[in-house]
Amino acid sequence: xxxxxxxxxxxxxxxxxxxxxxxxxxxxxxxxxxxxxxxxxxxxxxxxxxxxxxxxxxxxxxxxxxxxxxxxxxxxxxxxxxxxxxxxxxxxxxxxxxxxxxxxxxxxxxxxxxxxxxxxxxx
Amino acid sequence: xxxxxxxxxxxxxxxxxxxxxxxxxxxxxxxxxxxxxxxxxxxxxxxxxxxxxxxxxxxxxxxxxxxxxxxxxxxxxxxxxxxxxxxxxxxxxxxxxxxxxxxxxxxxxxxxxxxxxxxxxxxxxxxxxxxxxxxxxxxxxxxxxxxxxxxxxxxxxxxxxxxxxxxxxxxxxxxxxxxxxxxxxxxxxxxx
Numbered sequence: 001x002x003x004x005x006x007x008x009x010x011x012x013x014x015x016x017x018x019x020x021x022x023x024x025x026x027x028x029x030x031x032x033x034x035x036x037x038x039x040x041x042x043x044x045x046x047x048x049x050x051x052x053x054x055x056x057x058x059x060x061x062x063x064x065x066x067x068x069x070x071x072x073x074x075x076x077x078x079x080x081x082x083x084x085x086x087x088x089x090x091x092x093x094x095x096x097x098x099x100x101x102x103x104x105x106x107x108x109x110x111x112x113x114x115x116x117x118x119x120x121x122x123x
Numbered sequence: 124x125x126x127x128x129x130x131x132x133x134x135x136x137x138x139x140x141x142x143x144x145x146x147x148x149x150x151x152x153x154x155x156x157x158x159x160x161x162x163x164x165x166x167x168x169x170x171x172x173x174x175x176x177x178x179x180x181x182x183x184x185x186x187x188x189x190x191x192x193x194x195x196x197x198x199x200x201x202x203x204x205x206x207x208x209x210x211x212x213x214x215x216x217x218x219x220x221x222x223x224x225x226x227x228x229x230x231x232x233x234x235x236x237x238x239x240x241x242x243x244x245x246x247x248x249x250x251x252x253x254x255x256x257x258x259x260x261x262x263x264x265x266x267x268x269x270x271x272x273x274x275x276x277x278x279x280x281x282x283x284x285x286x287x288x289x290x291x292x293x294x295x296x297x298x299x300x301x302x303x304x305x306x307x308x309x310x311x312x313x314x315x
Contacts, residue, residue, distance in 0.1 A: 030272060032272060080279075081279055
């Protein structure tokens with residue numbers, strides 16, 4: 001069930017969230033992010049952002065994250081900084097799980113998605 | 124070490140207000156390529172009103188290195204008037220305790236190269252001053268829209284930030300609208 005509260009989080013349970021369909025909204029390379037990761041000691045071939053959006057029309061759920069392609073193994077990883085969204089997950093009794101718990105669940109959910117398929121490779 | 128001044132255009136003094144217009148042109152038109160309809164070296168729009176609040180960062184030579192603009196949402200503001208589609212159907216704020224942050228920029232002082240730590244410190248200093256200024260006006264929330272990377276940077280700084288809706292392309296660049304809650308989490312993270 002989607003519910004838009006005054007804080008404009010979309011609220012639903014993880015079970016409800018898991019039933020939503022998502023599509024990649026956009027994905028792009030970002031040189032500033034790559035430089036930031038380099039300064040953090042992460043050697044990358046490229047880095048950027050990826051955005052997914054739920055396919056429902058009303059109260060569209062937005063989930064976005066930063067990614068990088070690692071230089072050592074050329075695999076694509078979620079970048080430090082976590083997942084950004086307009087979602088607040090709640091428990092079955094209706095209480096908010098909180099921002100941190102919501103993000104951890106979204107990160108866990110993302111790990112099971114084949115999001116790397118839509119990532120651009122190089123400039 | 125940067126310093127900041129805040130106030131309306133009149134309170135900034137004419138020289139600083141003029142320098143701010145030049146700085147904004149250099150950043151938003153020259154560097155970022157925004158197709159703004161303004162004369163050269165004079166970036167202003169309809170939201171630069173007598174009651175608009177500014178936060179300006181400058182070095183010891185009074186050279187501007189950063190800026191931000193604050194507008195209360197119960198009066199016309201940029202997101203509400205020009206880019207309401209970034210709300211994705213969510214209602215636009217219209218309240219004296221919700222302010223819009225726009226024209227946020229930070230850059231190295233002229234002829235200086237900053238380390239990543241210094242650049243980060245300057246960014247946090249400016250956003251801290253923005254939040255403090257808005258809070259002093261009675262704001263409990265800010266709404267802003269910018270490149271997706273800025274939302275992530277604020278979150279990394281510990282600010283309570285969450286997006287409104289799905290990012291959209293503006294001038295071929297992904298832009299997202301987001302809330303900055305002026306709450307205990309944000310003020311603690313910024314040392315306010």
